[in-house]
Amino acid sequence: MTMRFETFSFLPPLSPTQIEAQAAYLLKQGLIAAIEHAENPSHADIYWRQWPIVPAKINSATNQPEPLSASHLLNQLEACARRHPYAFIRLCGYCPKSRLVQMCFVARTPQEGQ
Template identity: 35%
Template sequence: MSEMLDYKSRLSDPASRKFETFSYLPPMDKKQIKKQVEYIVKKGWNPAIEHTEPEHLMDNYWYMWKLPMFGETDVARILAEAEACHKANPNNHVRLIGYDNFAQSQGTSMVIYRGKTV
């Protein structure tokens, strides 16, 4: 049996904080982010982009970047909005969300750009 790893994630150490499953992996590159957007579109979910300062990442409230992109299927347009959010807020965490209309919940949520930690 393999060893279980203890990830040293502590509230007192902002650099160590984990915010979802993907944060235990290396940051995604542009190609990997594109694949996630393609998955959201393929599932018929509505993409949305949110951002927050690293010191508030554990809060429930993240800032919405514009409105969710209801019915948007153009992957390039979704990626452009995510990039625009990141450029406008370079020190913030930016996350991509896929809203599932049928389940009336988030189908997926992942941080695609990590802000600078203090």
């Protein structure tokens, strides 16, 4: 049985290029990116843990993190997938004004045969 979650669950799995395009759209819209993972989600009891998105670079002059890029988000998704190979991993975009999830989709599913 295939688990169905979020926006793109009835489409074939997204390629890394398509995931990067969705991440670029998320950032272009001004949404706050979040990567979440769950080992055993179900429709009755869904608890997703957040993956910490570490900044790619820290500006030495201001000591502030550089803005996120789509490729950096894709790298963070891959790091989460390596750390949690049996987990569903999703990319979410939170709107800071409405404080609601504006965009969310499962980017990685558990490895086959695991």
